[in-house]
Amino acid sequence: MARHDDQPSLFGEEPASTAGDATLPAAVRKNQPLAARMRPRCLAEISGQEHILKPGNLLPQLITTNRFGSLLFYGPPGCGKTSIAEVIARETKSRFVRVNAVMSNVAELREILSAARRKPDAGTILFIDELHRFNKSQQDLLLPDVEEGNVRLIGATTHNPGFYVNPPLLSRSHLFRLEPLPTAAVAGVLRAALLDVERGLGERGHTAEDKVLTDLAVLCDGDLRRALNALEVIALSLPEKAPITAGELELFARERRIRYDADEDEHYDTISAFIKSCRGSDPDAAMYWLAKMLAGGEDPRFIARRLVILASEDVGLADPQALPLAVAAHHACDFIGLPEAELTLAHATLYIATAPKSNSATLALAEAHRALKEQPVQPVPITMRDKGGQASKRMGHGKGYRYAHDYPENISGEAYLEKPLQLYTPKTAGWEAKIAERLARWQGLRAKVVGSGPVKS
Numbered sequence: 487m488a489r490h491d492d493q494p495s496l497f498g499e500e501p502a503s504t505a506g507d508a509t510l511p512a513a514v515r516k517n518q519p520l521a522a523r524m525r526p527r528c529l530a531e532i533s534g535q536e537h538i539l540k541p542g543n544l545l546p547q548l549i550t551t552n553r554f555g556s557l558l559f560y561g562p563p564g565c566g567k568t569s570i571a572e573v574i575a576r577e578t579k580s581r582f583v584r585v586n587a588v589m590s591n592v593a594e595l596r597e598i599l600s601a602a603r604r605k606p607d608a609g610t611i612l613f614i615d616e617l618h619r620f621n622k623s624q625q626d627l628l629l630p631d632v633e634e635g636n637v638r639l640i641g642a643t644t645h646n647p648g649f650y651v652n653p654p655l656l657s658r659s660h661l662f663r664l665e666p667l668p669t670a671a672v673a674g675v676l677r678a679a680l681l682d683v684e685r686g687l688g689e690r691g692h693t694a695e696d697k698v699l700t701d702l703a704v705l706c707d708g709d710l711r712r713a714l715n716a717l718e719v720i721a722l723s724l725p726e727k728a729p730i731t732a733g734e735l736e737l738f739a740r741e742r743r744i745r746y747d748a749d750e751d752e753h754y755d756t757i758s759a760f761i762k763s764c765r766g767s768d769p770d771a772a773m774y775w776l777a778k779m780l781a782g783g784e785d786p787r788f789i790a791r792r793l794v795i796l797a798s799e800d801v802g803l804a805d806p807q808a809l810p811l812a813v814a815a816h817h818a819c820d821f822i823g824l825p826e827a828e829l830t831l832a833h834a835t836l837y838i839a840t841a842p843k844s845n846s847a848t849l850a851l852a853e854a855h856r857a858l859k860e861q862p863v864q865p866v867p868i869t870m871r872d873k874g875g876q877a878s879k880r881m882g883h884g885k886g887y888r889y890a891h892d893y894p895e896n897i898s899g900e901a902y903l904e905k906p907l908q909l910y911t912p913k914t915a916g917w918e919a920k921i922a923e924r925l926a927r928w929q930g931l932r933a934k935v936v937g938s939g940p941v942k943s
Contacts, residue, residue, distance in 0.1 A: 561664025564709030617641035618650035666708025804844035804916035842916030
């Protein structure tokens with residue numbers, strides 16, 4: 487829902503944010519979570535994201551000149567998307583309306599956009615959190631007012647905008663990718679929160695060694711909001727002035743959750759890293775990404791299916807045992823289940839990652855498809871055609887066929903295509919090296935027996 491507040495504000499009838507605002511009564515601020523109280527109040531207070539916020543870069547210039555249109559911030563949770571939006575509103579003294587896409591609807595959007603049209607001088611910034619949750623109709627509703635400049639849209643999303651934001655809206659926006667915050671940046675904010683008497687935990691008098699704060703930052707995977715909330719929980723569980731030590735982190739570390747959203751960006755990015763690690767023959771990386779997926783709750787059958795595909799696509803004939811082993815792993819996941827199936831997946835992952843690799847089957851299939859698409863479709867040679875039935879025999883189907891078993895090594899010299907094609911090129915890795923040798927030998931035999939040997943009618 488849109489945020490509405492009766493308090494007067496520098497930013498118009500609706501404040502840029504109540505989070506961390508020093509103008510709020512002290513009792514209100516203290517009731518907010520630490521992460522909300524510690525939100526940056528200006529661009530200089532934002533930690534990390536130097537790749538877009540460094541002085542001289544595009545975004546700071548747009549904010550300084552207040553000459554920007556719509557902005558899209560794409561990045562993981564807790565990396566600063568909302569904080570940057572609120573800072574932009576403060577520094578440009580804009581009217582700020584915040585909407586959460588999960589709870590909003592078309593009627594509310596129409597009301598907000600209508601109000602913005604009635605206040606053209608207010609410079610309304612419409613901040614939509616979790617923009618990817620809006621459907622196509624809701625996103626299309628924004629377009630006319632974005633194009634006319636009635637609102638300046640700032641969208642925040644944890645999902646790839648290329649998949650979830652309508653192309654017309656995406657093309658009218660500056661896209662900025664935010665990264666998980668570096669460990670040092672998170673630890674620095676945690677230190678500031680411990681010392682800040684006004685907004686942070688300074689009144690409680692806690693101390694912590696740098697290593698403890700660094701370890702907490704590492705456990706939070708670049709998610710500053712999560713790190714601040716964890717620090718607050720730990721601090722409030724201790725008496726005032728008590729030091730925060732490694733012992734206090736143990737419980738949090740035990741309950742640590744890996745950031746992994748099934749069927750969303752983390753799902754696709756992690757399985758991509760897993761596949762590429764197996765293909766690139768790095769068993770250590772493959773096991774790491776496997777463990778991340780399992781810790782994040784990925785369906786083990788999904789991983790097993792990918793291993794079956796890898797066995798044919800990337801191992802192929804270099805190790806023919808990879809495919810039956812991967813298929814067996816897939817069956818095992820079905821009837822064993824977790825957690826024991828983790829061992830089966832580890833077994834299959836290590837086998838495929840350490841196996842010799844060949845994509846010759848993939849390339850041969852692609853070449854066959856290309857030949858069918860780009861060249862005339864070849865008829866089946868008459869010697870290859872089925873000769874069952876009197877009509878087929880009268881037409882000569884199968885006449886002159888050379889029966890392979892009548893020739894050494896089954897090489898009869900028969901032409902199985904009217905126009906010969908070379909679609910399969912064997913690699914020289916693993917078992918396929920023997921196939922390459924065999925095919926070369928057969929090519930010589932085929933040349934010798936063409937036009938000779940018994941003829942089958």
